[in-house]
Amino acid sequence: MLLVKHNNLIRNLLTVFFVAILTIGLPFDSFGQDRNKLEKQKAKLEKEIASMNAILNETKKTKKMSNSELQVLKKKIASRQRLINNISSQMGMLNNEIKSTQKSIGELCKEIEVLKESYAQMLRYAQRNKTATDKLLFIFAAKDYKEAYQRYVFFRQFGEMQKKKLEQIKEKTAELSKRTGELELKITSQESLLKQELKNKDALDKEKKQKERTVKNLQKKEKQIAKNLKTKQAEVKKLQKQIDSAIAAEVEKQRKLAAEKKKKMEAQAKSSSADKKEVAANKAAMETAKKKNYTIAATPEEVALSSNFEANKGKLPWPSSAGVIVSQYGVHPHPEIKGTQVENKGIDIRTTKGSAIRAVFSGEVSRVAKGPAGMVVIIRHGEYMTVYANLQSVSVKSGMKVTTKQTIGIVNTNEDGVSEFKFQIFKGTHHLNPSIWLSK
Secondary structure (H helix, E strand, C coil), rough: HHHHHHHHHHHHHHHHHHHHHCCCCCCCCCCCHHHHHHHHHHHHHHHHHHHHHHHHHHHHHCCCCCHHHHHHHHHHHEEEHHHHHHHHHHHHHHHHHHHHHHHHHHHHCCCCCCCCHHHHHHHHHHHHHHCHHHHHHHHHHHCCCHHHHHHHHHHHHHHHHHHHHHHHHHHHHHHHHHHHHHHHHHHHHHHHHHHHHCCCCCCHHHHHHHHHHHHHHHCCCCHHHHHHHHHHHHHHHHHHHHHHHHHHHHHHHHHHHHHHHHHHHHHHHHHCCCCHHHHHHHHHHHHHHCCCCCCCCCCCHHHHHHHHHHHHCCCCCCEEEEEEEECCCCCEECCCEEEEEECCCCEEECCCCCCCEEEEEEEEEEEEECCCCCEEEEECCCCCCEEEEEEEEEECCCCECCCCCEEEEEEEEECCCCEEEEEEEEECCCCEEHHHCEEC
8 A cells, every 4th residue: 555655655756856957948039139239329320410510519609500500400310310310220139129028038937836845745745754664665566676676766856856947947047037127128228219219300301301401401502512513623622632632742752652662672683791681571571562553652661551441441530520411523513503523632521629630540641832822741651652632721731740549730720610631541642432441
């Protein structure tokens, strides 16, 4: 009779054992990484909009409309729309996270119930089998020696299983509390994002109306704008001629230096007392310069500087800490005056009054000169050159070495309160599109 009793208990206990093994937590879905990316993009867009607000507020004081202001306003509207889309995406992700968290909370509640029931069965069994006789009968009820040993090991581990089960219940309960807290935070975040979305949509509507008013005002002044544009284009052509001439002179200077360097290297290579390492380094630099069609003096340092500049394409810092491109690179139609083409060998950047203009890469100042609408600074980075025009003042001089992000001058602000400068990149005498070289 006792054997029958213990066989039934063994079956029950084995059931408890397997339930204990199987009742483990399920993994939760994770959206954190994607949402972190969106939050970074959101912060960047908010910074862009704040920068454009600062720019527009300056011209608002003068009450003078300009095409430059319109371009900033258009970009602000585009950034605002991207911000709204970003917030909508975050809300969608949060909604999925909330659903996932609610689901995991439900699953945790079920797991805890199963764990509690499993633990209760263990306690009931332990209460009914306290004596040494019960323990022995449990072991001797086995079919053979192997099963008896397994039951002995199992019985010895039973106490530990009880402790582990209790710990598991505590852990799951703590996890449930944590998940519940996370759910509350996510719901709060969702409510906050909804308010932000509504606020930004309201701001977008106002900005679109402001754009319409600006366009109408500019259309009324189209004749005056066209007249001013001719004057400005004449100034731009004069400035560009000055820049191109300075670039060509620098390239010619580097060609002569390169020729002299080549002769010197050839003579050095023939000398028996020459440093072999230096000769090898110079030869390698010359070969690289020839392969890439460089016109520079081709010292190892110059070649390395050119290579480093190339390697940073798309990663160069902006020449001003805050700014908006109001005129793109290349030939394109004037945004407001029909039938008028605008040519730009670089980009025009609108910023705020008193903004510092910075070198986008390490190099040497090639030239500092006075232009039609401010000072011009040209910096050489090996084979490449960067141009910064329309500066009110400069803090560098020709021949000076500069480092990345070093201030070289202050932007010029015209009589209408517009703070705008030109930025160009050349490789030799060939102008390049700065937009694809600057970081996004």
